[in-house]
Amino acid sequence: xxxxxxxxxxxxxxxxxxxxxxxxxxxxxxxxxxxxxxxxxxxxxxxxxxxxxxxxxxxxxxxxxxxxxxxxxxxxxxxxxxxxxxxxxxxxxxxxxxxxxxxxxxxxxxxxxxxxxxxxxxxxxxxxxxxxxxxxxxxxxxxxxxxxxxxxxxxxxxxxxxxxxxxxxxxxxxxxxxxxxxxxxxxxxxxxxxxxxxxxxxxxxxxxxxxxxxxxxxxxxxxxxxxxxxxxxxxxxxxxxxxxxxxxxxxxxxxxxxxxxxxxxxxxxxxxxxxxxxxxxxxxxxxxxxxxxxxxxxxxxxxxxxxxxxxxxxxxxxxxxxxxxxxxxxxxxxxxxxxxxxxxxxxxxxxxxxxxxxxxxxxxxxxxxxxxxxxxxxxxxxxxxxxxxxxxxxxxxxxxxxxxxxxxxxxxxxxxxxxxxxxxxxxxxxxxxxxxxxxxxxxxxxxxxxxxxxxxxxxxxxxxxxxxxxxxxxxxxxxxxxxxxxxxxxxxxxxxxxxxxxxxxxxxxxxxxxxxxxxxxxxxxxxxxxxxxxxxxxxxxxxxxxxxxxxxxxxxxxxxxxxxxxxxxxxxxxxxxxxxxxxxxxxxxxxxxxxxxxxxxxxxxxxxxxxxxxxxxxxxxxxxxxxxxxxxxxxxxxxxxxxxxxxxx
Numbered sequence: 001x002x003x004x005x006x007x008x009x010x011x012x013x014x015x016x017x018x019x020x021x022x023x024x025x026x027x028x029x030x031x032x033x034x035x036x037x038x039x040x041x042x043x044x045x046x047x048x049x050x051x052x053x054x055x056x057x058x059x060x061x062x063x064x065x066x067x068x069x070x071x072x073x074x075x076x077x078x079x080x081x082x083x084x085x086x087x088x089x090x091x092x093x094x095x096x097x098x099x100x101x102x103x104x105x106x107x108x109x110x111x112x113x114x115x116x117x118x119x120x121x122x123x124x125x126x127x128x129x130x131x132x133x134x135x136x137x138x139x140x141x142x143x144x145x146x147x148x149x150x151x152x153x154x155x156x157x158x159x160x161x162x163x164x165x166x167x168x169x170x171x172x173x174x175x176x177x178x179x180x181x182x183x184x185x186x187x188x189x190x191x192x193x194x195x196x197x198x199x200x201x202x203x204x205x206x207x208x209x210x211x212x213x214x215x216x217x218x219x220x221x222x223x224x225x226x227x228x229x230x231x232x233x234x235x236x237x238x239x240x241x242x243x244x245x246x247x248x249x250x251x252x253x254x255x256x257x258x259x260x261x262x263x264x265x266x267x268x269x270x271x272x273x274x275x276x277x278x279x280x281x282x283x284x285x286x287x288x289x290x291x292x293x294x295x296x297x298x299x300x301x302x303x304x305x306x307x308x309x310x311x312x313x314x315x316x317x318x319x320x321x322x323x324x325x326x327x328x329x330x331x332x333x334x335x336x337x338x339x340x341x342x343x344x345x346x347x348x349x350x351x352x353x354x355x356x357x358x359x360x361x362x363x364x365x366x367x368x369x370x371x372x373x374x375x376x377x378x379x380x381x382x383x384x385x386x387x388x389x390x391x392x393x394x395x396x397x398x399x400x401x402x403x404x405x406x407x408x409x410x411x412x413x414x415x416x417x418x419x420x421x422x423x424x425x426x427x428x429x430x431x432x433x434x435x436x437x438x439x440x441x442x443x444x445x446x447x448x449x450x451x452x453x454x455x456x457x458x459x460x461x462x463x464x465x466x467x468x469x470x471x472x473x474x475x476x477x478x479x480x481x482x483x484x485x486x487x488x489x490x491x492x493x494x495x496x497x498x499x500x501x502x503x504x505x506x507x508x509x510x511x512x513x514x515x516x517x518x519x520x521x522x523x524x525x526x527x528x529x530x531x532x533x534x535x536x537x538x539x540x541x542x543x544x545x546x547x548x549x550x551x552x553x554x555x556x557x558x559x560x561x562x563x564x565x566x567x568x569x570x571x572x573x574x575x576x577x578x579x580x581x582x583x584x585x586x587x588x589x590x591x592x593x594x595x596x597x598x599x600x601x602x603x604x605x606x607x608x609x610x611x612x613x614x615x616x617x618x619x620x621x622x623x624x625x626x627x628x629x630x631x632x633x634x635x636x637x638x639x640x641x642x643x644x645x646x647x648x649x
Contacts, residue, residue, distance in 0.1 A: 019356055020204035021301040041097075043090060046136065050086040064094050068112075081120055081129030085136045088116035092143045095150070107154045108171030110147040115253040115268050117144035121215070122284050141215050145293060148251050149197060149217045151178075156195070163192040163274060178251070178272045185276035186334040187221070187245065192274070194222035195247070198298040206297045206360050214291030215283060216248040216275065220299045234402050238329045238375065244303035245333060246296050248275045250283055278333065278369055296363050303332075304353055327379040327391045332359075335403045339373040340411045342612070345392065347421025347479075348531060352376035354420060357600040358608065368612050372416075375399070381422060384528035385541055386438065386463040387506065388422075389429040396430065396469055404471075413471040416615060418608065420599045421576070422531060424480025425545065431468045431475055432548035438464040441540050442525045451516045456509050468551035474615055476557045476608060479573050479598045482546060483580040484537035537580070556586040557611050559604050561594035573598060 043051070043060075051057040051067070054074055060067040068090060075083045095109030117140045120126060130137055155167045155178075167178040182189045198218040211218075223243040225232070232239070254269045275283065277294040284290050329343070330352060344355040355376055362368050377395065379388050396415075404412040419427030439447055447465070450457065507527060514521050534541050550556075560581045561573030568591070571578045575596040582589065588611070594601040 019206055019301055019304065019353065021201050021298070021305045022204075024200055024202045041093065043086075043093060044139075047086045047089050050082055054083075060090075064090070068094075079123075079125050081126040081136075084116055084120045084123075084126060085140060088113050088120055088140055088143050091116060092147060095147065099150075103154065104170040105172050107151060107169055108174060108176075110150045110154075111169075111171055111176065111268070111270070113143050114147040114151065114251050115270065117141070117147070118251070118253055121290060122288060124285075124288065127288065141290070144215055144251075145217060148249060149199065151251070152195075152197060152217060152219075152249060161195050161272075163195070164189040167272060178270050180272045180274065182247075182274045183276065183280065185279055186336050187223075187276065191223045191243075191334075192221045192247075193224045194220075195274075196220040196222070196302075198246075198295040201298050201302060203298055203301040206301055206357060211297060212277075212281065212291055212294035212364075214293040216250045216293040218277075218293055218295035218298070219247045219249055219274070220302050221245050221247045221274070222302075235335060237402065238331045238399065240303070240307070240330050242303065242306060243332070244299045244306075246277050246294065246299045248277050248292050248294060249273070250275050250292070278363070281366070297360050300332075300356055300360055304356055327388075327395070328377075329395045329399055330376040330378055332374055332376070336373050337403070337409045338411050339371060340615070341375055341399070341415045342372050343375045343377055343396065343415065343417050345377045345417060345419045345423030345427050346381075347419075347423045348381045348535070350381065350421070350423075352378050354597070354599060355418075358418075358605050361602075361605045362609060362612070365609055367616060367618060368609065371616055372612060377423070379426075381531055383531065384506070385422075385425060385429075385531060385534045386528055388531070389426050390463050390466070392426050393430060393466060393469065396472075400469075400471055413473070414615070415469075415472045416474045416476070416612065417472060418476045418478065418599075419480060420478045421480060421596065422535070424475075424477040425482070425534075425542070427475050427477070428480070428482075428545055429466070431472050431554045432545065432550045433468060434464065434466045434548060437544040437548055438541065441544060442522055443520050445517075445520045450513065450520060452513050456512050459509055460513065468554070470551070472551075473553060474555045474557070474611070476559065476611055477581070477583065477586075478559045478604065479561050479576050479581060479596050480558070480583075481535055481576040481580045482542065482583050484539050484542055485535045485576050485580060486537065556583065557607075558583055558586045558589040559598055559607050560589065560591045561596060561598035561601070561604075562591050563593075563595055565593075 048057060051060050051071075054071070056067050056070060059070070068087065071083060071087055071090070075087065091109045091113035095106045095113060098106040098109065120130060120140045121137070121144065132138075151169070152161070155161055155169060158168070161167060161180060163180055163182055165180060167180060169176040169178065182192070196219060198220055201220075221244065223239075223245070225239065225241045250273045252271045252273055275292060277292055277296065281292055281294065282289040283292050344352070344359070346352055346354045359374055359376075362372075362374075377392060379391060381388070383391075400412065403409070407413070417427040417430060419425070436447075443450070447457075447461065452460075510525055510527065514525060529539070529541065533539070558581065560571075560578060561576075562571040562578070563574050564571070568578055571591070573581075573594060573596045578591075588607075590603075590607045592598060592601050592603040592607070594604065598604045
C-alpha cells in the first residue's frame with residue numbers, strides 16, 4: 001500500500017474533517033449579510049419624504065454638504081429619530097459616491113453615518129420614534145456596520161491599528177483621531193499584534209451561518225510570540241506560537257447632538273472599543289441593548305489553518321520521538337479563574353484540528369461559554385500508550401500547579417476530559433489506579449526487587465505506575481476502542497505499524513533493565529507495543545486498563561458512532577465496533593449515526609453540550625439520559641435521540 005493510498009484510506013476511516021480558509025471575493029467593505037445595504041446608492045423614499053417635509057429636497061440635489069448641515073441644525077432644535085436616520089442614510093450614500101475618487105471625503109461621511117446611526121439606535125431621547133420592526137432600524141444597524149468597516153479599512157491602509165493608542169484619519173478637510181480601547185477581557189492590549197476584518201476570509205468546513213448577527217465589525221485579533229523570547233511567563237507556557245481570537249469593533253461617538261455653540265462641521269469625538277464577544281454579547285445600556293455582531297468561527301479557522309498540524313498527524317505517527325517535545329496542552333484564551341477546564345484529547349493519526357467543529361459549536365452556548373474554558377491536548381500518536389498517557393498526566397499536573405497552585409479555584413477541581421478514539425484511552429488512564437496491572441504484563445517480580453540505575457527506575461515507574469488525578473471529575477469517551485479495533489490488524493494497521501519508528505530512549509531504558517535483571521522480564525520487554533499494536537482486539541494493555549479501579553467520584557459517559565441502523569451489538573463506526581466502545585458503569589451512553597469522526601457529528605456535539613450542562617447542575621434538556629440503575633451498567637442507551645432497552649446482563 002502506498003503512502004497516498006494510506007492517507008486516503010485513513011482519512012475515510014478516521015473521519016477527518018477539512019477546515020479551509022481563503023481570501024474572500026467581492027466587495028470586502030460590505031459583509032455578506034449586508035445585501036440589503038449594498039443596493040442603497042440613493043436616498044430611500046422615506047428619507048426623500050423627510051427632505052421634502054423640511055423643504056430640502058431641491059437643495060439636496062444641488063448641494064449635499066449644506067443640506068446635511070441644515071438638517072443637522074434642525075435635528076438640534078427638533079430632535080427626532082426621523083431626522084437622525086435621514087442624516088445617517090444620506091451620509092452613507094454620499095460616502096459611497098465619493099469612495100473611489102475622494103477617499104478622505106468618503107471617510108468623513110462614513111464616520112458621520114456611523115455616528116448618526118449610533119444616535120438613532122441608542123439615544124434615549126429618540127426611543128419613542130424607533131422600533132426594531134421599522135425597516136429603518138435594521139438599515140441603521142447595517143449602515144453602522146458597513147460604515148465602521150470602511151473606516152477600519154481606511155485606518156489600516158495607513159498604519160496598523162494600535163489597540164493601546166489612537167487612529168489618525170483624514171476625514172474630508174478635517175484631521176480625526178479615534179481613541180482605541182480594549183473592553184474588559186482576559187486578553188491585554190499588548191496581546192494584540194494584528195487586527196483583520198473577518199469579512200476578508202471565507203471559511204469552509206465550519207458552520208459560519210451560526211454566527212450572531214447584530215451591531216459591530218467582527219475582527220480577528222492575532223497574538224504572535226516573540227521568537228527571540230527564550231522563556232515565556234509560566235501563565236503562557238500553554239500558548240501556541242500564534243493565537244487568533246475574536247474581537248468586535250464598536251464605535252462610540254460623543255453625545256448625539258453637539259453643543260449649540262459648536263460649529264455644525266465640528267469633528268465628532270469617538271472611541272473605538274474592541275469588545276471580547278466571549279465576555280459580552282450585547283452592547284448599549286440596560287433597557288436599550290442590541291446584540292453584538294459576533295464571528296467566533298473565522299478566528300478559529302484562521303488560527304489553526306496557519307499551523308503545521310495537518311502534517312503533524314502523520315509525522316506524529318511515524319516519527320513520534322522527534323516530536324515528543326511538542327506534546328503539550330494548547331490554550332485558545334488566557335486562563336480564567338472560576339471557569340471549569342475542559343480538555344480535549346484527539347485520537348490516532350489526528351491532531352487538535354479534529355476538535356475545532358465541536359469547539360466552534362460549544363462556544364456558542366451561553367452557559368458553556370460563561371462557565372467553561374477549553375484546552376486542546378496535542379501529542380504524537382505514534383508513541384506507545386504508556387508514554388502518551390504519562391505525558392498527558394504531566395501536562396495536566398503542570399496546568400494545575402500553574403493556574404491553581406494553592407487550590408483556591410474550585411472550578412479547576414471540576415475538570416472534564418473529552419477523549420476521542422485513542423484519546424479516550426489516554427483520558428481513561430487519568431482517572432484510574434494502575435496498581436500492578438501494567439507492570440505484571442512484563443514481569444512476575446515486584447518492582448521493588450528490580451535492579452537498575454535510579455533514573456531508569458524512576459522513568460519506568462512514571463510510565464507504569466499512576467493514581468487518578470484528583471481534579472478530574474468527568475470523562476466523556478467518544479468512539480473509544482476500550483477493547484481494541486480490527487483496524488489494528490488490517491492492511492492500514494500493518495503498514496502503519498511498520499512505518500512507526502520506536503522511541504530510541506525507551507529502547508535504551510528497557511535494554512538496561514533487562515541487562516541488569518536477566519530473569520525478571522519476558523523477551524518482548526525491550527520495547528512497548530506501538531500505538532497501533534496496542535489497539536489489537538486482544539491487547540493486554542487494554543485489558544489491563546479495563547481492570548484498573550477508577551476514582552470513586554469520577555463520572556463516565558460514552559458517545560458511540562454507528563454507520564448504519566443495526567442491532568446494537570453488531571453496529572460499528574467503521575473503525576470501532578460497539579462491543580469495543582461500550583463500557584459498563586457509564587452514566588449515559590448515546591449512539592449517533594456517524595462514522596469514526598463522531599466528535600464532529602451534530603448529535604454528538606449536542607450530547608456533549610448536555611453533559612457539560614449536567615456537570616453544571618443545570619436543568620436537564622429533553623435529550624438527557626438519566627441513570628437510575630446499578631452502577632455496574634448504564635441505565636439507558638440512546639440512539640439518535642430515542643431510548644433503547646437496557647442491555648441484557
